[in-house]
Amino acid sequence: MATAEVEEQHLVQSLTWWDGFVVALANPAFLIAALGASIGALGTLGAVVLWTFSVLVGALQNNIYGELATMFKDKAGGITLFAHEAWRKYATFVGPLATFGYWFAWSSVLAVTGIVVGTLVQAQFFESTTWTASGGGFDLSLPILIGMAAMILVAGMNMVGLRQSVAFTYLTGAMLCLPLAVLMFLPYVSGDFSSGNLDWNIGEGGGLPLVLVWLYFMGWSSYGFEAVASLAPEYRDPEKDTPRALRASAAFSVAVYALLPLGLGGTLSTEAVTADETFVAFYSTAFEAIVGSGLANVMIICLVAGLLLSLNTAVLDGSRALYGIARDGMTVRQLGVLNRAQVPGRAIVVALVMNLFLISFFASAVEIFAAGNLGYMLAHVFALSGFLLLRRDRPNWPRPLRLSSAWVVIAGVLAVWNLVLVIFGGFVFAEEYGYGFDKTLIGVGVLALSLVLWVFRRVGQDRKPLQLRDPVPDVPENAEKVGAPVGVA
Template sequence: MTETFLGPPAAKGLRARDTVAMCTPTLSAVFVVAGSTAGALGIWGAALVCTVLAVVSMLQNYLFAEMAAMFPGKSGGVALFAAEAWKKFSPLLASIASFGYWCGWGLALSLASVQIGHIVTVQWFPAAADFSINLGIASVGLPQILAAAVLAAAIGANLLGLKVTVSLNKVVAAAVVAVLAGLVLLPMFAADWSAASFSFKLFGEGSGVASILVWMYVGAWSIYASELCATFAPEYRRPVRDTKRALKTMAMIFIMVYALVPITTAGAVGEQGVVTDPVNFGVNFYADMFGPAAGGTVAVILVLAHAAALLSAAADASHALKGLAEERLTIRQLARTNRRGAPSGALVFTLVVNLVLLFFVGSPVAIVIAANLGYMISVTLACAGFLVMRRTHADVPRPLKLGRHWIPVAVALTVFNGTILVVGALNPGLAAGGQGTEIVIALILLLLGGIFYWIRRRFQPAVTTHHKEPALTEAGNND
């Protein structure tokens, strides 16, 4: 039983390179993730944690590629995989898991917009750094005001359709690749490059296994981002081939960036330079090496990268919500599309929630912690869902089927993600800025997902229509 929603169906016009371009700007998060982690674990510790998470992300993407090929006509990516695996046992759990995925990508808009606000304020309006407006229950500074404007612009751009997002991101992605490649190669030519300031605090004083796992919990939200490529599987020209290629390519790029950029750049600006200014240490390197004009140019590129990441996050979050609504796991209004095929209902909802979070939370690390609870629940259940669907969906065609040796890999990934989820959720204070209120915010959002599910089942009955799942004609591959 399915339902008909306003708006045209998704157009199959994307190629693997299109979603790689959409995902590339999210690599700009390497600065805040590596810089914040280095403050607690040292540069060597941060680089190790980031590399481990990037490798885990690549392994997960193989699981996601198989599951995406099973449902070529359904959007939603990881949210869909979690829902499909668990709705037979508990539709409410499936709804919460899927809504948790939206929390991860949906709240990314707040993080990226806040980073843009901070960069613009520091680079071009330093005199206004202390400016604020008292709203009675919250104080809003210039970074938050700028962030709100950028956030609204990103939602507006997505309302124009996915092609606009892809086109803009292609241009920005090329500039981001150039900046990141420079941060890998150019520091090695700096006369004073040295690793002497690097520290390794994984098991030092004030650090331990719990602290390491909490920082993995914080970093996973950004480093797992390559799975975005699976969300748009129905819109690829060749769903199986393009999904698999995009997931593998993006995961390999993430490994290189997160393993190398923290080390090479810190060698030039020093570990303290990374820790002191985690958002701008890449900009500072270019300014120190080539002058203020170069630093300003890179700052502009990073602002554009964060803006492009906003577009990608909005697209991913809204398509995931739309897919969730089409599966009758959340309210019908979130499945509505406009005449350009953009999920307008989901986009407006995402904008409202982010504006509230932006004005009343504000801290980048706090936003990460709040977003990551739902996201990690979804990813963990999706990895476990790979195992579940090998039994419950045994009759569903698998154009891309992984070998039996991937079963223990899926078990290991589920255990790993479940562990950092539990430890991270119970110990937010071990991360910089964590105060516990972020987990409360995350739980409220997940509760909202449950309420939306109840409303859909209780007050929005399904409308029976004749709907034919699109046939899949591609030949599968074994790994």
């Protein structure tokens, strides 16, 4: 009897939890991109307090995502996959909304970091090269060209395979640790730290509305270490490696997000940071103050390497999120394909093209992540509320890591908190205390596009009727094989 063989594409399980943790070393680079602007708005001490609070919220969320990651260890997509699985019983459109918004935010890290890399390199090594060109709403300059080159380099490297990408991650992660240590600890040894440089400008800057806007912005960076959950299908032992990577990355990020703003803020005053119109080049001033002009060049090179690490993490996470939703039928099927190296090559190319547009269209890094942040924060709202729904709707689903009942309450509080930040930070106070309501509208447009693509996939490609609710199983299909209890939702 003849049999037909069907080639099934799947992500390669080659990572350890330590590999996932090293990928999360990129997260401080996101802090580097936004720290200057936050100091300008909040003062040095205000920035320290809010960044520390925000990263602690992110750490609590990461622990919750540990349970969810072990429930769906064979699926790519990270927290948006958790949101989709939880909400599709009630509203199938939540999955594409959460995932496409999440993908846009993570993928736009390429443009954000590209601008920062280009600005640092120009300020340190090509200070006299200040030419610019513009036309049709787009700009071109040396920092933008350097950023474009960095994006193309990292995207190309990811196209050839995961192990090469992880090797690059180890190299750049090690280089990043040196400037981080200098900014976090050396000011106290060298005597450059002064408590007189710590200013609290929140009250005069706008009070509670300003706090809500900036906590909304900070989530884009300080929640980012959840990215290691997107690699769950690629860990050798997903049930053990995923929660270990999540917790280790959370502990590391809490330390950096608390100590780096404090060390840098105590070295440079608010006035010194705001004197830099780019809100990026001041790092060169800080390194020169702490280690001298000679070693400052070395620190900038290491810092740029760390920023390349964040580019790499953005490509890893964003491409797998887009691949995951295509595989689950939430966007066009052409994006759910792996290349010969078993990585989501098409998703990587889409992200690269989009970011080449973003880096030349927007005026600053902060404006780019302001545009992408709406979808990212909503993804956390849906994932955290999804934790509650899954506890109620799928009590028999295997949970290798099951948190105590207290975490159900914590998840509910965090979901509401993030929703408050979205409403007030993204909408109510966006114009007066943020970077303009037009940036939020871009995020709304991205979410609207996600629904259009979802409908096209469902009706146009899969030839299925559009339905707002999906039936869900109470246990995985192989539950009997793994000894899990069998039931019906």
